[in-house]
Amino acid sequence: MAPRTAPDPARRSERARSAVLAAAYELVSEVGFGRLTIEAIAARAGVGKQTIYRWWPSKGAVVFDAFLAANGRQDGDFSLPDSGDLGADLRIVLRLSADDLTDPTLDRTYRAINAEVLGDPAVQAEYRTRLLDPLLNVTRDRLRSAREAGQLAPDTDLDFAVELLYGPLYYRWLHQLGPVDHDFTDRLVDAVLRALNPPAAHGRSGA
Template sequence: MSTKALPDPSRRSETARRAILTAALDLVAEVGYAKLSIEGIAKAAGVGKQTIYRWWPSKGVLLFDAFLGLAGDGDAAALSDTGDLAADLKLVLRATVEELNDPRFDLPMRALHTEIVHDPALAADYAKRLDEPMRELKKDRLRAAQRAGQLAEDVDLDVAVDLLFGPILNRWLQRTGPLTPEYAERVVDTALRGLRPREP
């Protein structure tokens, strides 16, 4: 009973789609999120504005799609498992820190997170399509550690993942301190050992 005529995806121009996503990423990295405009993306992509409005409901969703294309390339890999949990976690957290410090990722990811903060629907989409798959990979590694006796049996794996990655993401987004590999290692060590003193 919808009165809005939806566009026919089978007629969609793949050329235009790609040009738009590429232009969006280029522009957000170049001028920053605040100055990113649909008008600018259309011009940079050599595309009519309507072609953007036809296929994306908002700048946030467009950016998300663009970001998916960026991240989707080499992300499917499982976390490395050398048998040494601490080392493996430090490896992945250091890699995360490096990625977040790379301007190529930093600006578009900040833009995406901004949109997520204000758009619950986008947040849900993000959680389902990006966060959850990667969270599963992390939990897989933690499960293996549990089997190997390197992780407590009764730990809530979601809380564990949050404990390891939350501090890094937070420090990145809010710049409450320098985001260094050393910080990442300290987080891993502290999270694994816990805050309480060792029993004597």
């Protein structure tokens, strides 16, 4: 008779963690962030409530981990290409952002999170630290390298430039003012670069 293999605690823990993340992601899209409870997540995942609290300090932390996992990301896992063509690189990242926002499996969850961000400072802090700030930081770094290469005016305000790129995208998505598609994001990049570039840089930026 072959000896029995002892259960692998690490594998069991990973299965439980994955079940919690899946349950949190499903439930927040079904009931919204405000009505979501740790008890409901535990029940759907088939784990004890204390198991969740052992890994996450709050409901918000679980939800943000679930959202990052659904997007195939970890904390701070954002990057922008640097091909030397600023316009082409920005089109890539804004197209990806548009794809995320309009993905039917993500849209309701993301809207629920955004609603909570407006009224809950703790959720806002999680959102800024784990989702928004990493994206803005890598975009700012890419714009800085373009400014140093002479593709943007030397006095370009990088913080303002980042807001010019993402502000209209999220505004249109949030208020459902029109399609958030690649045509829109390409036109947005072109408009922002025309506003930021010195006249001599237009031909070099790919705008």
